Amino acid sequence: AQSVTQLGSHVSVSEGALVLLRCNYSSSVPPYLFWYVQYPNQGLQLLLKYTTGATLVKGINGFEAEFKKSETSFHLTKPSAHMSDAAEYFCAVPSGGSYIPTFGRGTSLIVHP
Amino acid sequence: KAGVTQTPRYLIKTRGQQVTLSCSPISGHRSVSWYQQTPGQGLQFLFEYFSETQRNKGNFPGRFSGRQFSNSRSEMNVSTLELGDSALYLCASSFPGQENNEQFFGPGTRLTVL
Numbered sequence: 259a260q261s262v263t264q265l266g267s268h269v270s271v272s273e274g275a276l277v278l279l280r281c282n283y284s285s286s287v288p289p290y291l292f293w294y295v296q297y298p299n300q301g302l303q304l305l306l307k308y309t310t311g312a313t314l315v316k317g318i319n320g321f322e323a324e325f326k327k328s329e330t331s332f333h334l335t336k337p338s339a340h341m342s343d344a345a346e347y348f349c350a351v352p353s354g355g356s357y358i359p360t361f362g363r364g365t366s367l368i369v370h371p
Numbered sequence: 372k373a374g375v376t377q378t379p380r381y382l383i384k385t386r387g388q389q390v391t392l393s394c395s396p397i398s399g400h401r402s403v404s405w406y407q408q409t410p411g412q413g414l415q416f417l418f419e420y421f422s423e424t425q426r427n428k429g430n431f432p433g434r435f436s437g438r439q440f441s442n443s444r445s446e447m448n449v450s451t452l453e454l455g456d457s458a459l460y461l462c463a464s465s466f467p468g469q470e471n472n473e474q475f476f477g478p479g480t481r482l483t484v485l
Contacts, residue, residue, distance in 0.1 A: 292473075301375070301461055301476030348414065358404060358427050359474065361414040 281349030375477035396464030
């Protein structure tokens, strides 16, 4: 079954700095990959999703992710962090023959003024 | 369109009790999934209902059960609560539940078991 690994449970950046959150998928090229964000005391919200054929995916709030088959990666980036980006970020992939997403362990983004 | 709603938002129970959580999906969404979120285990899939039938199930004991009504609203029940059941329980709906469909999450129910 497909799975994703998120490297780094916490990432700390200064406001205005580049944000890079890492996600690697487990095996064969998945047809879909997702990034979700969870703000404090809220549910998850879709940031962006990858579908076969696209390599650079643009999402909401200035985030984007690049699909790299050679590296089995789908890292999330944002050129300039804002205080409001502080949240938990989850990478997800449909699992096996089911379309139910399997989530990574999450990365907490901390933004310093 | 109203989003996914979950009630109650917070719940405190004691060991051995049972609890029922409710989820109302976005209008028109027929698939409802439930997840348990804890600091130690992260987000874990409990089960998914589609048209009143359980279509997928995660690896949880039988104490965890659910159902879906004809209006797509869903409930999940946990019997004989244990301390380890303390978690944020998230409900998500989607239409029509295919792989590339976005899941829309509710704010969750925070369950504390004392």
